[in-house]
Amino acid sequence: MSDIPTTHPRYLSLLWRERIVAGVEGGITSLHGLIAHGRGEAYDYLIGECTCSFAQQALEAAAAMLVQAKFPVLSVNGNAAALVPNELVQLAQILDAPLEVNIFHASEVREKAIADQLYSHGASNILMPTDQAQLDFIDSNRRFVHPDGIKRADVVFVPLEDGDRCQALRGMGKEVVTVDLNPLSRTARQASITIVDNLVRAMPCLIKEVESLRGQCSKLSPIIEAYDNCQILVAAEQAMRNSG
Ligand code: PTJ
Numbered sequence: 001m002s003d004i005p006t007t008h009p010r011y012l013s014l015l016w017r018e019r020i021v022a023g024v025e026g027g028i029t030s031l032h033g034l035i036a037h038g039r040g041e042a043y044d045y046l047i048g049e050c051t052c053s054f055a056q057q058a059l060e061a062a063a064a065m066l067v068q069a070k071f072p073v074l075s076v077n078g079n080a081a082a083l084v085p086n087e088l089v090q091l092a093q094i095l096d097a098p099l100e101v102n103i104f105h106a107s108e109v110r111e112k113a114i115a116d117q118l119y120s121h122g123a124s125n126i127l128m129p130t131d132q133a134q135l136d137f138i139d140s141n142r143r144f145v146h147p148d149g150i151k152r153a154d155v156v157f158v159p160l161e162d163g164d165r166c167q168a169l170r171g172m173g174k175e176v177v178t179v180d181l182n183p184l185s186r187t188a189r190q191a192s193i194t195i196v197d198n199l200v201r202a203m204p205c206l207i208k209e210v211e212s213l214r215g216q217c218s219k220l221s222p223i224i225e226a227y228d229n230c231q232i233l234v235a236a237e238q239a240m241r242n243s244g
Helices: 011-025 031-046 053-068 077-081 085-096 108-120 164-171 185-188 199-214 215-224 230-241
Strands: 071-077 099-101 155-157 175-179 194-196
Touching: 011 077, 031 185, 053 175, 053 194, 053 199, 053 215, 053 230, 071 194, 077 085, 077 108, 077 215, 085 199, 099 108, 099 230, 108 230, 155 230, 164 175, 164 194, 175 185, 175 199, 175 230, 185 194, 194 230, 199 215, 215 230
Parallel strands: 071 099, 071 155, 155 175, 175 194
Antiparallel strands: none
């Protein structure tokens, strides 16, 4: 890590950049991941780099959906593995859900590096892509999944999607929870629940929500039914348009 003083006004943002750069250097994140991260930074700036009320509402609904799921799976790509490995492992443990490596830019070496990163942060159950199970409605590398993971999941957590797979998963009747700073993206619009927040801020909040909703079964369905993803996206877009 480079020498960023903690007093720097953009300390956190610079620290997260460092994590992505370290991800590229460690073979976890693709070069394209740097571009995706920069795009995310721009949107984050527009929402004031904080977890807004539209994200809070989505976080509660996402937690309810993940807790209620019969077979939730957490999908991990190169950006998520570099930014929030601890939190992904923690969320998987709390939900008793598998982590599944699934990347857009095909590379077996990077898939292994992502799994190693998660193992080194305490993961015990990591599923890898296979050619024994494929998703329908999709041609990219993301179609290769694990038969005991994304293929049979009822709810899939897919942070920082590139857009093609969300539609495919929805077409297969699965619920999708995403974290995406761009409320206009195809993923944001097609997901069941879109948390418009930085993944780094959203993950600890999601873990907290899941912990507080576990054991409160009667609350889950009402929270999910009351949630309207379109309204949330309109609120997020409005906040960005009004910023500054
Ligand atoms: O590891 P791979 O091969 O699966 O590739 C992963 C990336 C992220 C490179 C790939 O999925 C991709 O190209 O994604 P896109 O199409 O750039 O979309 C990523 C979305 O995530 C964009 O809408 C960004 O605004 C958003 N985003 C970027 N960084 C963050 C973010 N959203 C939340 N938190 C972030 N830190």
